[in-house]
Amino acid sequence: MAVNAAWKQAEDAAGAAGIELRPLMTLEDADRILHVMVATWGEHQLVPREMIRALADSGNVPYGAFRGDELVGYVLGWMALDADGPHVHSHMLAVLPGSRSGGVGYALKLAQRAQGLEAGYGVVRWTFDPLQARNAHFNLNKLGVLCDRFHRDFYGAMSDALNRGDRSDRLVARWDLDRAIGPSAIPSGPHVVDALRASGSPELPKPERGEEPDFPSRGIVRVSIPADYSGLRERDPGLASAWRDAVGEVLEKCFDVGTIVVGLDRDPAGPRYVLAVPATAAGGSA
Numbered sequence: 001m002a003v004n005a006a007w008k009q010a011e012d013a014a015g016a017a018g019i020e021l022r023p024l025m026t027l028e029d030a031d032r033i034l035h036v037m038v039a040t041w042g043e044h045q046l047v048p049r050e051m052i053r054a055l056a057d058s059g060n061v062p063y064g065a066f067r068g069d070e071l072v073g074y075v076l077g078w079m080a081l082d083a084d085g086p087h088v089h090s091h092m093l094a095v096l097p098g099s100r101s102g103g104v105g106y107a108l109k110l111a112q113r114a115q116g117l118e119a120g121y122g123v124v125r126w127t128f129d130p131l132q133a134r135n136a137h138f139n140l141n142k143l144g145v146l147c148d149r150f151h152r153d154f155y156g157a158m159s160d161a162l163n164r165g166d167r168s169d170r171l172v173a174r175w176d177l178d179r180a181i182g183p184s185a186i187p188s189g190p191h192v193v194d195a196l197r198a199s200g201s202p203e204l205p206k207p208e209r210g211e212e213p214d215f216p217s218r219g220i221v222r223v224s225i226p227a228d229y230s231g232l233r234e235r236d237p238g239l240a241s242a243w244r245d246a247v248g249e250v251l252e253k254c255f256d257v258g259t260i261v262v263g264l265d266r267d268p269a270g271p272r273y274v275l276a277v278p279a280t281a282a283g284g285s286a
Contacts, residue, residue, distance in 0.1 A: 006114035009181070013110050017103035019065040021111045024074060025056045032071040033062060040094040041160040047076065047092065059119070063111045065095070065104045072099040075108040080125070088116045090126035109143060113177050122177050127154060127170035129163075130247055131229040133264070133271040136171075140264045141183040145173040147261035148278070150251045166233070166240075169248045171261060186263050187276045191219030196250045198224040198270040204236055205270060207246035213254045213275075221259055221275040223250050 014021045024033060030052040037046055056062060060078040064071045073095035080089035090112060095104045116124055128135045130150070139145045149172035158168050195213045198205040205226050213221045226232050226243055233240040251273075259275035 003114060003118045006117050010107060010110035010114045013103060013107035017107050019067055019072060019104055019107060021107060022064050022066055024062040024064045027053055033074050036071060036074055036094050036096055039096055041162055063108060065108055072096045073104045073108055075112045086121060087123035087125050088121050090124050106142060117177050124175040124177065126173050128173060130169060130171045130251060131225055131243060133225055133227055136264045139173050143175060144182050144184055145175045147171040148174050150255050152248055167244055184262050186274050187220055193221045195221050196223045196246055204239060207243050213257050221254050222272045224270055224272040227270055
């Protein structure tokens, strides 16, 4: 995709969200980032201001969303390399509580996309909690990422307000920057495996194991997750822990048999991941 067109998409999204996109280059900008960081994750400095300044000075410039002079959100990452080649690793995206659900995060991700294309990169990667349905919907259905890796307890024990006391399992998103924004087409086929279902009430859903994800290449696997995992942790920590274990074990099996996450089905009965083998997924999203 042309860089100018990518920046135009980002600016259009920023206009729709009522914000202005700006690069964050100075120590004062780093302090603004820390303010949003603390408002999101609590009194815990996840990235020191000196590191933020060093990232900006080394070509890894964070981007911010401003309303007037107030920074209401930011996205932060750096150039990286793995077995698949060079990519941008997106480490953090945060938006102040009063500015969420208004398209700010979407505009920031489009700015990161344009920035990556401008620097010659074709892929952005990041991790997210597979139990957080809202983030999964944003990543898979809004942006159109695929998830080709799963890590159990990726960060180890975390002490911030959102993750304290929970295992830090993570899906790894792969965002191919040259494809159109939006969800991948969900593959169809005669073979559907419901590897994990939700039973019981919507407020206290229980994980129920289904079929083993072992099937021919033309088919899909569905893995249910709670609609509100954070709320479930407050209402019934033991049940939330059971979901953490069940989803982690099933996703590990799914990746072991060669499937990747291609979408999130927002079924009225509860959200569920859709997984398929990469050849099927690629064929559906062309």
